[in-house]
Amino acid sequence: MVELDRKESITLLTGVSMGRVGFTHQALPVIRPVNHLVNDDGDIVIRTHAGAALLATASASEVVVYEADQIDEATHTGWSVMITGTASRVTDPQALSRYRTELTPWINTEMEHVVRIRAEFVTGYRLETTPSPP
Amino acid sequence: MVELDRKESITLLTGVSMGRVGFTHQALPVIRPVNHLVNDDGDIVIRTHAGAALLATASASEVVVYEADQIDEATHTGWSVMITGTASRVTDPQALSRYRTELTPWINTEMEHVVRIRAEFVTGYRLETTPSPP
Known part of the structure; x- marks a missing residue:
């Protein structure tokens, strides 16, 4: 298990199109798989309804x-x-319009809202194979 | 997006070997990928250190x-x-011993503890393709 730095972590995240967002809703933890894009600041952008x-x-x-x-x-x-x-909700009309163009939701529901997650803490690791003990 | 019932959901979960556990740690939400087994009650069993x-x-x-x-x-x-x-932590010696045999951790760290997550609420859905509008 090898730790990754912030830059490597963001690069890996940018290379995939989905992940899972975790938060608390009505005092219970929730995880939802969603598709994302990573903006120039390394923040996560997702669409929702x-x-x-x-x-x-x-x-x-x-x-x-x-x-x-x-x-x-x-x-x-x-x-x-x-x-x-x-x-936070993206409310700036220009940013909204750009993200709506760049990010297409995977589910067939009206997803007119855009949420941004600030990359305040970034952690990552790589799982590597270890040689079997002799 | 088609909802799945409890039985279908547990069956799907049993058919894969990994998932993500979400919880709160020091007031912050955390998600960790782990490998699991599903016991006869439909509860999730994972190993940890x-x-x-x-x-x-x-x-x-x-x-x-x-x-x-x-x-x-x-x-x-x-x-x-x-x-x-x-x-909750599994502390019963027989259950501990059984789970340690049945569930091998993926990472090369001592993972002597076993945690069980009760399947109190189970939700699931399937994403199906939708025909394009004519």
Whole structure:
């Protein structure tokens, strides 16, 4: 298990299109798989819909976690990156319009809202194979 | 997006070997990828090490979430299952011994502790392709 620095972690995150957002909703922890893009600041951008628990979380500027990984179930090698930071709604019309163009939701529901997660804390590690003991 | 019932959800979870556990640690949300087994009650069993944040969470019998999914990044089809329930440490010697035999940790660290997550709430859905509008 090898630790990754912030830059390596963000690069890995940029190279995949989905991850899982974790937050608290009605006092219970929730994890939701979503597709994302990573903006120039290394922040996570995701789309969501009116009424989504995540939108309420972002409206309240709560701290959430975003995790992405690629781990091979056969070899047990790969990586995991975790971003922790404040979620907020994107309301600037230009940014909204740009993110709506650049990020297409995977589910067939109206997803008119955009949430940004600030990359305040970034941690990551790589799982490497270890030689068997002699 | 088609909802799955409890039985279907548990069956899908049993068919994969890893997922992500979500909980709160020092007032911040955390997501960790781990490998699991599903016991006969549909509860999630995972191994962990002394000093792990998850072990403290389980010792305090806090509610956590466990999520697993298989979503194809190209076709955007697949499924996601989420279990919410109380985490606790397995301390019964027979159960400990059995789980240590049945569940091998993927990382090369001493993982002598076992945590069980009760399947109190089980939700799941399947993402299906939708025909393009005419």
